[in-house]
Amino acid sequence: MDILQTLSKLVNESGFAGFFLNDGWKYLVMIAVACVLLYLGIGKKFEPLLLVGIAFGALLTNIPGAGLYHMEMWDAYVNEAGYDPINNVALYETTDDGIRKISVEEYLAGYTGENKDKVEESIVEHLSFTDVAHHGGLLDILYIGVKAGVYPCLIFIGIGAMTDFGPLIARPSSLLLGAAAQLGVFFAMFGAMLLGFTGPEAGSIGIIGGADGPTAILTTSKLAPHLLGPIAIAAYSYMALIPMIQKPLMRALTTEKERQVKMEQARVVSKVEKIVFPIIVAVFVILLIPSTAPLIGCLMFGNLLKETGVTERLSDTAQNALMNIVTLFLGISVGATTVATRFLTFQTLMIVVLGVVAFMFSTIGGLLVGKLMYVLSGGKINPLIGSAGVSAVPMAARVSQDVGREANPNNFLLMHAMGPNVAGVIGSAIAAGFLIAVFGG
Amino acid sequence: MxxxxxxxxxxxxxxxxxxxxxxxxxxxxxxxxxxxxxxxxxxxxxxxxxxxxxxAPPQAAAPAAPAVPSAPPAPGSAGEVKLFDVPDKEAAMIMAIVADKMGKPLNELRFKSIKEVK
CATH class of the missing domain: 1.20.5 (Single alpha-helices involved in coiled-coils or other helix-helix interfaces)
Structure with a gap:
């Protein structure tokens, strides 16, 4: 045994050597970015339940040689191209006209002898989830849950089980605010298209304005999976920054008199109404836009579990155990998509900027319709509850409460803002359904 | 398009x-x-x-009114608070917090009901 040769082999195959190869420095930068995200999650408590998982996934995927996640394999899967698992190469190339698939024969022309036979034997022409499980790393296998749209929907069951739609049922006009606060989704989508993003990419970027992480992840995984990392990170980071983004806009767009409005207590909602509501919403919204079925179906199923009163064990599991387990898998597998060579681009920077624009315009949309309702109701509706229509439950409603109390310490807007807040969840799911229906092909 | x-x-x-x-x-x-x-x-x-x-069938005749009608709550009393899924201890804490945030003594406030938002 040649000790020097063995040591040399070990050094060359170590992850450290990977930092000195082409673009190796990018992995170091991404490890630093992951550490910053970990700091934001742990130190600053920015949506820690998901951000810590995403950051650690980003850390793991950017360690050269770890082989936990194979971006090229998923590229091959998305583009329905062949895949060489030995060399981790997707059999397609990007041209000015789009994607050109490379045939197996064409690809093998670059190989000779024994190597050629070995590669030919292992090439997978049409990848399935089974092939991913066979050739992929741990994070590839966990990522199947994202790609198949399973995790976001399971999280929606948990969200449904934690949501009280009572304030929305008591004041159905809250739905108008939930609709208005989707302005940012379509404004950012328009901006992204003008900046040169394709329709599916622009739709995925726009949905950041829905302020709903699982919806953003589901939409992006279907429309533009190559942008999943930056979009998920932008969505969750901005959700944590909601008070900083919304408060200045709320103060700027409303008058002191408007902010001081004390709203009348809404009517009491009966148990039967709460049980019937998820059934009616699921049937009606899915009939209206069938592509919302996974999100609305799971959201309303979770809510029904909560409201029936006879499925307490299931409701408890959906709210706690299921939600926690799925959050674990979702965070780490979404983080895994932030591979350095794909993440450190100008595109990511544009997504981050468009994301904040989306959040701002969603807030503005909600506030403007809130002001309209203030006028039409003869000053009975406080326009501050409009900004809660951006989803982000319950953070956005708390912001409405805080700003309302600044103007009038006796004002308690929280329950009134919860109506638009949960309406925003339905609104962003409908927006996502529209984007998937139009751009999903 | x-x-x-x-x-x-x-x-x-x-x-x-x-x-x-x-x-x-x-x-x-x-x-x-x-x-x-x-x-x-x-x-x-x-x-x-x-x-x-x-x-619904008419209710049975109401029991005779008490000899002494109950007095209205004293001014400033907390009144009778209806609690929905909220333990007494938490209700007391919530009332104390609200009074503190509003800057008013607790005995000048009247709470009608406290309900847990799930």
């Missing part, structure tokens, strides 16, 4: 604008329709409740 143009490649400013306006309109129309459905549901439920109460 056609579906093929939307799903492939980049869009011109006109198509991009139409897609954005159409999307916002669809969300609005969808939620306005849902609002109508929820209003109808509320009215139907209220109607059912009214019918049920109208058809």
């Amino acid at each position: 056609n579906t093929l143009a939307l799903t492939a490649g980049r869009l011109g400013i006109g198509d991009a604008g139409i897609a954005a306006v159409l999307g916002y309109a669809v969300v609005f129309v969808g939620l306005v329709l849902l609002m109508c459905v929820v209003i109808l549901m509320g009215k139907a439920m209220a109607g059912t409740r009214n019918n049920a109460s109208a058809s």
Whole structure:
């Protein structure tokens, strides 16, 4: 045994050597970015339940040689191209006209002898989830849950089980605010298209304005999976920054008199109404836009579990155990998509900027319709509850409460803002359904 | 604007604008329709409740009124608080916090009910 040769082999195959190869420095930068995200999650408590998982996934995927996640394999899967698992190469190339698939024969022309036979034997022409499980790393296998749209929907069951739609049922006009606060989704989508993003990419970027992480992840995984990392990170980071983004806009767009409005207590909602509501919403919204079925179906199923009163064990599991387990898998597998060579681009920077624009315009949309309702109701509706229509439950409603109390310490807007807040969840799911229906092909 | 143009490649400013306006309109129309459905549901439920109460047998004669009518709550008393899924201890804490935040003594406030928002 040649000790020097063995040591040399070990050094060359170590992850450290990977930092000195082409673009190796990018992995170091991404490890630093992951550490910053970990700091934001742990130190600053920015949506820690998901951000810590995403950051650690980003850390793991950017360690050269770890082989936990194979971006090229998923590229091959998305583009329905062949895949060489030995060399981790997707059999397609990007041209000015789009994607050109490379045939197996064409690809093998670059190989000779024994190597050629070995590669030919292992090439997978049409990848399935089974092939991913066979050739992929741990994070590839966990990522199947994202790609198949399973995790976001399971999280929606948990969200449904934690949501009280009572304030929305008591004041159905809250739905108008939930609709208005989707302005940012379509404004950012328009901006992204003008900046040169394709329709599916622009739709995925726009949905950041829905302020709903699982919806953003589901939409992006279907429309533009190559942008999943930056979009998920932008969505969750901005959700944590909601008070900083919304408060200045709320103060700027409303008058002191408007902010001081004390709203009348809404009517009491009966148990039967709460049980019937998820059934009616699921049937009606899915009939209206069938592509919302996974999100609305799971959201309303979770809510029904909560409201029936006879499925307490299931409701408890959906709210706690299921939600926690799925959050674990979702965070780490979404983080895994932030591979350095794909993440450190100008595109990511544009997504981050468009994301904040989306959040701002969603807030503005909600506030403007809130002001309209203030006028039409003869000053009975406080326009501050409009900004809660951006989803982000319950953070956005708390912001409405805080700003309302600044103007009038006796004002308690929280329950009134919860109506638009949960309406925003339905609104962003409908927006996502529209984007998937139009751009999903 | 056609579906093929939307799903492939980049869009011109006109198509991009139409897609954005159409999307916002669809969300609005969808939620306005849902609002109508929820209003109808509320009215139907209220109607059912009214019918049920109208058809219910009349209550047995009320027991004789107490000899001494109960006095109205003393000014400034907390009154009778109805608690829904809230333990007494938490209710006391909530009332104390509200009084503190409002800068008013607790005995000048009247709480009607406290309900846990789940």
